Structures are given as structure tokens and as C-alpha cells.
Amino acid sequence: MSPHTGPLGAHEVRARLAALRQGDLPVHGGRTLAYVYDAGLAEVDALAREAVAAFAGSNGLDPTAFPSLLAMENDLVAFAAELLDAPETMVGTLTSGGTESCLLAVQGARDARPDVTRPSMVLPDTAHAAFHKAAHYFGVRAVVVPTTADHRADPAAMAAAIDETTVLVVASAPSYAHGVVDPVAEVAAAAAAAGVRCHVDACIGGWVLPYAARLGRQVSPWTFAVPGVTSISTDLHKYAYAPKGASLLLHRTPALRRPQYFADAGWPGYTMLNATLQSTRSGGPVAGAWATVRAIGHDGYLELTRRALAATDAIADGIAGLDGLRLVAQPDSTLVGATAEGALDVFTVCDEMAARGWFVQPQMSFGDLPASLHLAVSATTDPDAFSAALTDAVAAARAAGPVVADPEVVALLAALDPATLGEEELDALLAAGGLTETGDATGDAAGGGGGPVLPERMAGVNALLDAAPARLREAVLVAFLDRLARPAPLPAGPVGSAE
Ligand SMILES: Cc1ncc(COP(=O)(O)O)c(C=O)c1O
CATH class of the missing domain: 3.90.1150.10 (Aspartate Aminotransferase, domain 1)
Structure with a gap:
């Protein structure tokens, strides 16, 4: 039996899972300052994990089959409504994360305008990469507008960038990279004047800024209280401190949400009806988010935000x-x-x-x-x-002292055309950047080098990546990820031999 397929006892499974986690960044303790968010509430955490486990096998694909999931989703939307100064008409959808919420905001905006043959969206240059992913997936051209010196969206420049192809205008509350809130009122006014949707990406601030305002902080307006804001994304798996896999996409009215639905009755199986990119949706994240949000409550979030x-x-x-x-x-x-x-x-x-x-x-x-x-x-x-x-x-x-990228290497990188790089050149670049195992290489990775590896100190790699043009950086990192995401080689010997 191969080491990949032989059954493991429960004790062994637990031991291996624990060992695997050793290599991960800590989820708790507040020292991991990206990717994870920790409320430090052990009881809530345990409750959320119980909820995830209890609903992990339930399927949000059909809310009539699993009404529990629909009830929890509606409850979470109602909770968010209070934070977002929502009108009574507001509706929402629970998605798997911020990226899915942003993708759907773009897809809905595109499909609401079948009259526009080459749709575009206007983004500040600080908008999250999720919108570039949406542009890529949905064929919506991203018109990227430089931000002002304070790293906030430039409403006049964004207004000027809107044209007859624009189906969506985006602002952030706040932006991921710099943590500042865009002038949403002005951006939304420009969108409304042109009859265009305006999405506020509050994936990372949506569960913080409302409480910040309640704590008496100055928060520039960004919610549905702002005329012209048509949709908002806010992530539960960030500052609502819910387990991963939960975000909300809220629309001002049901009509604005309508194009987000996908239906297909043109095949022999069930009529597929989806509000999200996923079809089968685990109930785990829904229940985990519901348990967390209800256990913490407004007062709890106020204190966590403080x-x-x-x-x-x-x-x-x-x-x-x-x-x-x-x-x-x-x-x-x-x-x-x-x-x-x-x-x-x-x-x-x-x-x-x-x-x-x-x-x-x-x-x-x-x-x-x-x-x-x-x-x-x-x-x-x-x-x-x-x-x-x-x-x-x-x-x-x-x-x-600073890590300085070799100017000759930098010049070489600048001259490379990422579109023409083959696998061997990418292997050579990974090796030159120190992202490939050297010495007694274990694997026979493509190109004959060692397997991919992250050096303990990343400054040298980061300096090189920083010097590389963005498209080349993308190509090299995709090649790295591609080489990481490969199963361990099977041991030599006949298939089916004992472990
Ligand atoms: C402003 C903003 N939008 C979108 C996202 C994407 O969220 P996710 O990583 O949950 O897909 C993030 C993630 O940090 C974000 O900060």
C-alpha cells in the first residue's frame, strides 16, 4: 500500500495533523499580522468550531433542503444591516470570502448592463487585487485611476474616467495596502450622476468602522447612508473574527442583486440555482460565522474594536x-x-x-x-x-545592512519578457532567486533542479522580486506555486507494495 493511500488510525491522523500544523503561522495570539484575526475569546472560538463541525456536511446548494443555513445567512445579513445604515430594502448573500464577494459585485454589475458590449469598471489604484481577478474572469476592463498623495481615491479623476462602457465604480473602506478610507461620498456621487453602480469594498473594515464610529472616532461616510452606494462587501472571517470561509455581499435593493443569480434548467438534472460562484456550499462556515457573530454581539464587537x-x-x-x-x-x-x-x-x-x-x-x-x-x-x-x-x-x-539586488540581475530581469518564458527559464529564475533547494536535491522537479523551497530569510528574495517588473514577478511566483503544489513522489517499487 502506498504511503498516500493506506488507511491511518484516528490517533495517527490526529498526530499527523498536529505535526502538519507545526509549520503554520499561529492563528492565535495576535502576532500574525496578516491572514488571520484573533479575538482572543477561547469560548467563542470553541463554540464556532463546534458549529463548523456540526454543519460541515450540510449543503447550502438548496436552501429548502437545509433551511437552517438560509436562516443563519438571513440572520447575518440582518446583523450587518444595523452596521451598514441599510435601508429596509437591503438584501445580502453569504459568500466564501472577500474575493468571492468582490467577484460577484463585478459579475452582477456586468450582467445588469447587457446593453454594454465592452464593459469596464473604474478602480482606484489601491483597490484590492480581487477586482483585477474579476476583470480577468469576467472580461470587464479595469480602468485604474491613480490615487492622490494621501493614498485615497481621487473622485474627480474617477469621475473623469467614467464613460459609456462603465458598469461599476469601486471604493475601499479601507484599502488593504495603506489602511485608509476612500472619499466614498464623492466617488458614489460621481457614479450616481452617471447612472453607474458603486461598490464599497469594506471586506477588511466592514466590521470595524461602524464600531469605530460608535466609539466616537472620526470615520468618513462609506455605508448605505451615502447616496449612490449600491453594494458593500464585508468579511466575517476577518474582523468579525469568524472561522475562515465567510463574507457578506450586500445590495441596496433586491433588483440590484438579481443579476447575481445563476439559473440553469437546460440539462437533465436539478434546476441549478445559485447566488454565489460555488454551487455546493458547506454549511460549516455559515454556522461558524453565525455562532461567532451571535456569541460576540454588538457589545462584544464594540469592545474588540476598542x-x-x-x-x-x-x-x-x-x-x-x-x-x-x-x-x-x-x-x-x-x-x-x-x-x-x-x-x-x-x-x-x-x-x-x-x-x-x-x-x-x-x-x-x-x-x-x-x-x-x-x-x-x-x-x-x-x-x-x-x-x-x-x-x-x-x-x-x-x-x-540593506539587502541590495545585484544591478546586473536587475537589468536582466527588466529585459525579460514574462510572456515568452518557458518552464526551463522559470526554473533557472527560481534557482537564481534562491527559491529552489540546492545541494542534495531530493526531487527531480521540472528542469532538473531541486524542489521549491522558501529560504529562512526572505529579504534577498524579496529584494529581487521587488526589482522585477510586476508581470515578471507574477510569472515567477506562479511558477513557484506551481512547483510547490505537486504531490510528493511515490516511493520506488511496485504499486501496491506494503508501506
Ligand atoms: C479590502 C479587501 N478586499 C478584498 C479582500 C479579499 O478577501 P479574501 O482574502 O477573503 O478573499 C481583502 C483581503 O484582505 C481586502 O482587504
């Missing part, structure tokens, strides 16, 4: 006071972006933070903005411990 914002303020103040680092913008929510100045290298700072048990996400340079670090602060993030680690990390990074 903590996360206090931690964000303290962290931002710490960064502003630290020689060599500079805030990209004063945070409007719980996200912080910072660049390094002078000889300090931001990628080395990320490595040094990792060595101290903190995951800080590196962001590549974009336009005039140099590379930066990104923090999504959780309610459990300890700002004092963070600032102490950051102070040490900056000192260590300064002592190590």
Missing part, C-alpha cells in the same frame, strides 16, 4: 517615533503600512520580526511608494510587545 484600535494607535505612534521607519498614512482603521528610510531595509525588518515570532507582511514597491510593511492588528495584538520587538528588529536590520 482594543484593536487602541493597539493600532499605539503601534502607529511607535512606528512614527522610530528612527528609520515612516507611516505610509495615519491609519483610519486597524491596518498600518510603513516604509523604511535611508539604509534601513524593510524586507530585513520583516525577517527580523519573524525571528522574534511576529509575522509582518512585506509589500512590494508600487508607483512612487517604496516597499512597505503591512500590519493587520487584531484585538489580541499586544502593542507594547510589538513595539519592543520592532525596535529590536530595526536595530538588527540596520546592523545587518
Whole structure:
């Protein structure tokens, strides 16, 4: 029996799962400042996991077969309505995540305008990559408008970019990379004046900004209270602290949602009716989100937001006071972006933070903005411990000196056309970037090199990736992912031989 197919006892399964998790970033503790969000409420967490397990096998494909899932979804939409200043007409859909919510906002906007043959959407250059994915999937041209010096959308430039092909205008509350809220009122007014839908991407701020406003903070308007806002996305698996796999896409009216539905009765099976990209949908994330949101409640979220914002303020103040680092913008929510100045290298700072048990996400340079670090602060993030680690990390990074990409390699990268790169050239690039195992390589990966590997310190790789033109960076990273996502080779020997 092969090691991939032989049955394992329950004890062995648990042991292997635990061992596999050892290589993952921690989900709890507030030290992983991207990907995960931690409320630090162990009981709620346990309850949510129970709910996920209880409904993992239920199928949201047919809400008449599983009315429990529909009831929980409607409950979550009603909860969101209170946060979003929603009119009574508001309706919503639970999706698998922020990207699916954004994809559906674009798909719905496109399909609402069959009269437009070559549809486009107007985006600030800070809009999440989910909209570029939507452009790619749905054939909607992305018209990207530069943001202003404060990294916020430029409403006048966006208004000027709207034309007869525009089916959607997008704003963020806040943007992922810089953590600032776009001037939604002006952007939505421009969209409304042109008779175009306006989507507010509040995937990461939708469960924070309403509470921030209730806590007396200045929050520029972005909800359905703003005329012209037609849809909003807000993720439950981010700052609602729900298990992964849950986001909401809300529309001002049922008519705005209608084109999102897909129906097909033109085959011999059941009439397929979907409001989402997925057809079969696990009930696990629905129940996990419902349990979390109902267990925490408005008062709980108010307190979690108070903590996360206090931690964000303290962290931002710490960064502003630290020689060599500079805030990209004063945070409007719980996200912080910072660049390094002078000889300090931001990628080395990320490595040094990792060595101290903190995951800080590196962001590549974009336009005039140099590379930066990104923090999504959780309610459990300890700002004092963070600032102490950051102070040490900056000192260590300064002592190590910046990682400088070899100018010859940079020139070579700039001259490459990613569209013409074959697998062997990509293998060579991965090897040159240190993303391939060297020495006693175990595998026979394509091109004959070793298997893909992440170096312990990423600054060198990141410096090269940062120097590479964006399209080349995409091609190299896709090649890397492609090589990572391959099953381990089967051991030599006849198929069916004993383990
Ligand atoms: C503003 C914004 N939109 C969309 C997304 C995509 O969300 P997801 O990763 O859940 O697909 C994110 C993720 O961070 C985000 O911050």
C-alpha cells in the first residue's frame, strides 16, 4: 500500500495533523499580522468550531433542503444591516470570502448592463487585487485611476474616467495596502450622476468602522447612508473574527442583486440555482460565522474594536517615533503600512520580526511608494510587545545592512519578457532567486533542479522580486506555486507494495 493511500488510525491522523500544523503561522495570539484575526475569546472560538463541525456536511446548494443555513445567512445579513445604515430594502448573500464577494459585485454589475458590449469598471489604484481577478474572469476592463498623495481615491479623476462602457465604480473602506478610507461620498456621487453602480469594498473594515464610529472616532461616510452606494462587501472571517470561509455581499435593493443569480434548467438534472460562484456550499462556515457573530454581539464587537484600535494607535505612534521607519498614512482603521528610510531595509525588518515570532507582511514597491510593511492588528495584538520587538528588529536590520539586488540581475530581469518564458527559464529564475533547494536535491522537479523551497530569510528574495517588473514577478511566483503544489513522489517499487 502506498504511503498516500493506506488507511491511518484516528490517533495517527490526529498526530499527523498536529505535526502538519507545526509549520503554520499561529492563528492565535495576535502576532500574525496578516491572514488571520484573533479575538482572543477561547469560548467563542470553541463554540464556532463546534458549529463548523456540526454543519460541515450540510449543503447550502438548496436552501429548502437545509433551511437552517438560509436562516443563519438571513440572520447575518440582518446583523450587518444595523452596521451598514441599510435601508429596509437591503438584501445580502453569504459568500466564501472577500474575493468571492468582490467577484460577484463585478459579475452582477456586468450582467445588469447587457446593453454594454465592452464593459469596464473604474478602480482606484489601491483597490484590492480581487477586482483585477474579476476583470480577468469576467472580461470587464479595469480602468485604474491613480490615487492622490494621501493614498485615497481621487473622485474627480474617477469621475473623469467614467464613460459609456462603465458598469461599476469601486471604493475601499479601507484599502488593504495603506489602511485608509476612500472619499466614498464623492466617488458614489460621481457614479450616481452617471447612472453607474458603486461598490464599497469594506471586506477588511466592514466590521470595524461602524464600531469605530460608535466609539466616537472620526470615520468618513462609506455605508448605505451615502447616496449612490449600491453594494458593500464585508468579511466575517476577518474582523468579525469568524472561522475562515465567510463574507457578506450586500445590495441596496433586491433588483440590484438579481443579476447575481445563476439559473440553469437546460440539462437533465436539478434546476441549478445559485447566488454565489460555488454551487455546493458547506454549511460549516455559515454556522461558524453565525455562532461567532451571535456569541460576540454588538457589545462584544464594540469592545474588540476598542482594543484593536487602541493597539493600532499605539503601534502607529511607535512606528512614527522610530528612527528609520515612516507611516505610509495615519491609519483610519486597524491596518498600518510603513516604509523604511535611508539604509534601513524593510524586507530585513520583516525577517527580523519573524525571528522574534511576529509575522509582518512585506509589500512590494508600487508607483512612487517604496516597499512597505503591512500590519493587520487584531484585538489580541499586544502593542507594547510589538513595539519592543520592532525596535529590536530595526536595530538588527540596520546592523545587518540593506539587502541590495545585484544591478546586473536587475537589468536582466527588466529585459525579460514574462510572456515568452518557458518552464526551463522559470526554473533557472527560481534557482537564481534562491527559491529552489540546492545541494542534495531530493526531487527531480521540472528542469532538473531541486524542489521549491522558501529560504529562512526572505529579504534577498524579496529584494529581487521587488526589482522585477510586476508581470515578471507574477510569472515567477506562479511558477513557484506551481512547483510547490505537486504531490510528493511515490516511493520506488511496485504499486501496491506494503508501506
Ligand atoms: C479590502 C479587501 N478586499 C478584498 C479582500 C479579499 O478577501 P479574501 O482574502 O477573503 O478573499 C481583502 C483581503 O484582505 C481586502 O482587504
